[in-house]
Amino acid sequence: MNAHELWQRYQTYLLSDADTGLILDVSRMAFTDDFLASLEPAMQRAFDAMERLEAGEIANPDENRMVGHYWLRSPELAPDPAIAAAIRETVKRVTAFAADVHAGAVTAPGGRPFRNVLVIGIGGSALGPQFVADALGGPNDRMRPFFFDNTDPDGMDRVLETLGGDGLAETLAIVISKSGGTKETRNGMLEAEAAYRRAGLDFSRHAVAVTGAGSELDRTAEAGGWLYRFPMWDWVGGRTSETSAVGLLPAALQGIPIGDFLDGARVCDILTRRRETLRNPAALLALMWHHATGGSGSRDMVVLPYKDRLLLFSRYLQQLIMESIGKELDLAGAVVNQGLTVYGNKGSTDQHAYVQQLREGTNNFFVAFIEVLKDREGVSLAVEPGFTSGDYLSGFLQGTRTALSEKGRESLTITIPAVTPRTVGVLVALFERAVGLYASLVNINAYHQPGVEAGKKAAGSVLALKGEAIAFLRREGAPLTAPEIAAALGRPEEAETIFRSLLHAAANPDHGVVMTAASPLARSRFSAR
Ligand SMILES: O=P(O)(O)OC[C@H]1O[C@](O)(CO)[C@@H](O)[C@@H]1O
Numbered sequence: 041m042n043a044h045e046l047w048q049r050y051q052t053y054l055l056s057d058a059d060t061g062l063i064l065d066v067s068r069m070a071f072t073d074d075f076l077a078s079l080e081p082a083m084q085r086a087f088d089a090m091e092r093l094e095a096g097e098i099a100n101p102d103e104n105r106m107v108g109h110y111w112l113r114s115p116e117l118a119p120d121p122a123i124a125a126a127i128r129e130t131v132k133r134v135t136a137f138a139a140d141v142h143a144g145a146v147t148a149p150g151g152r153p154f155r156n157v158l159v160i161g162i163g164g165s166a167l168g169p170q171f172v173a174d175a176l177g178g179p180n181d182r183m184r185p186f187f188f189d190n191t192d193p194d195g196m197d198r199v200l201e202t203l204g205g206d207g208l209a210e211t212l213a214i215v216i217s218k219s220g221g222t223k224e225t226r227n228g229m230l231e232a233e234a235a236y237r238r239a240g241l242d243f244s245r246h247a248v249a250v251t252g253a254g255s256e257l258d259r260t261a262e263a264g265g266w267l268y269r270f271p272m273w274d275w276v277g278g279r280t281s282e283t284s285a286v287g288l289l290p291a292a293l294q295g296i297p298i299g300d301f302l303d304g305a306r307v308c309d310i311l312t313r314r315r316e317t318l319r320n321p322a323a324l325l326a327l328m329w330h331h332a333t334g335g336s337g338s339r340d341m342v343v344l345p346y347k348d349r350l351l352l353f354s355r356y357l358q359q360l361i362m363e364s365i366g367k368e369l370d371l372a373g374a375v376v377n378q379g380l381t382v383y384g385n386k387g388s389t390d391q392h393a394y395v396q397q398l399r400e401g402t403n404n405f406f407v408a409f410i411e412v413l414k415d416r417e418g419v420s421l422a423v424e425p426g427f428t429s430g431d432y433l434s435g436f437l438q439g440t441r442t443a444l445s446e447k448g449r450e451s452l453t454i455t456i457p458a459v460t461p462r463t464v465g466v467l468v469a470l471f472e473r474a475v476g477l478y479a480s481l482v483n484i485n486a487y488h489q490p491g492v493e494a495g496k497k498a499a500g501s502v503l504a505l506k507g508e509a510i511a512f513l514r515r516e517g518a519p520l521t522a523p524e525i526a527a528a529l530g531r532p533e534e535a536e537t538i539f540r541s542l543l544h545a546a547a548n549p550d551h552g553v554v555m556t557a558a559s560p561l562a563r564s565r566f567s568a569r
Pocket residue numbers: 162163164165216217218219220221222225278279363489492
């Protein structure tokens with residue numbers, strides 16, 4: 041296509057919406073009108089399914105659950121008045137609690153104000169809060185946010201060192217887990233508890249839980265007399281929980297106006313309920329994913345926000361999309377191995393990294409550019425006559441879009457006016473809806489995650505075997521190889537697991553395991569004190 045044709049195509053498909061401030065450009069995706077027409081019946085069925093989901097149908101059949109994240113910003117749509125009341129009540133409690141903390145009505149023992157908030161969670165119980173904290177935070181935050189989002193001891197030490205013992209005295213810890221039984225989060229909680237103890241502090245007087253009623257975490261918080269408990273409901277998925285207490289509580293404590301955030305999500309929901317496909321940005325996104333990947337995940341989506349504040353958006357989207365779309369079976373039980381791989385960082389930084397491959401290497405992707413029109417508060421420096429740094433950022437986005445297009449590499453561009461609580465809410469809701477519609481197009485359940493369980497179960501067996509091997513070594517005394525230990529435990533097939541586990545144990549002082557290295561390494565001997 042020549043420049044004139046591209047300009048025509050740009051205008052034909054450009055979707056802009058004044059309420060949300062969203063502009064979506066799909067002109068650089070090489071779909072045809074026939075493609076849109078061919079998927080229109082399926083898209084209409086997806087809208088039907090979405091309406092049933094919002095009306096409270098069991099849209100997550102494997103787990104026999106409703107899927108209610110859209111109610112979180114429009115409680116009046118909830119199918120049950122009790123649910124609507126619980127949502128409203130929770131927003132009120134979150135707002136009141138944050139206000140009390142800010143006003144010093146809720147303090148640490150001794151009346152010390154809470155100045156920091158340590159969020160302990162993983163996956164959907166961390167990625168949204170981290171994204172929002174980074175996108176909307178700054179030096180004027182009411183409280184400084186910190187995260188334990190892993191069971192990495194050094195990662196937690198780094199956060200604790202940054203906080204310091206005295207900082208911990210002014211730190212509110214929020215433990216977030218929908219299930220209340222996630223091991224990484226449990227470990228983070230125990231590590232935090234121990235750190236508070238070392239600093240002479242009582243964790244329970246600093247701790248708040250966000251979790252399902254009656255969960256292990258809920259019981260721990262109740263028994264421990266923690267400061268506060270906020271609910272998570274089984275009809276909200278972890279990765280779609282950003283507009284529940286999971287996302288709202290950390291944001292409110294940080295000083296982010298959660299009303300604006302919720303409002304952004306709400307107006308985007310209104311927009312993405314439109315049944316006219318070309319006027320619905322979530323439907324268009326879902327169609328573009330289908331077009332680019334043949335409806336089978338054959339290409340990756342590279343998310344490139346040209347804005348530092350949106351750096352974590354790609355990480356957040358990675359879970360939202362890949363945990364939702366990456367499924368072995370479709371709704372009819374057929375093996376489909378669906379997926380949509382998501383990665384990305386930020387532009388123009390990535391232009392100096394992997395964009396080289398995007399332009400000239402394997403054409404196995406499409407790009408989702410995220411553009412922010414507002415450069416900064418106030419006027420910018422002219423870095424050269426007539427041009428600012430922001431002009432460059434904008435120019436690099438356009439340049440990369442053109443350079444990719446010239447080489448037949450597809451892209452779409454989502455534009456927002458500025459990074460604000462409202463537009464961040466818009467972005468979250470936009471992709472939540474796109475995921476739901478796309479899942480319908482490819483006939484999968486977007487709301488369960490059976491694959492994750494396999495790794496968790498396997499990790500449990502690995503730890504049990506490690507414990508057995510170390511106990512055996514302590515009884516045995518003599519240094520043994522992994523196959524010898526495996527044979528002695530009656531598990532000859534587990535030599536590799538035992539070797540790898542003892543290699544780790546020997547690298548740390550915790551278990552008294554000593555390794556006498558051999559060559560080849562796998563013949564090394566282990567003993568334990
Ligand atoms: O909030 P929870 O129950 O601790 O779960 C954390 C995360 O773990 C997962 O279940 C995956 O293991 C995600 O879906 C979820 O967001």
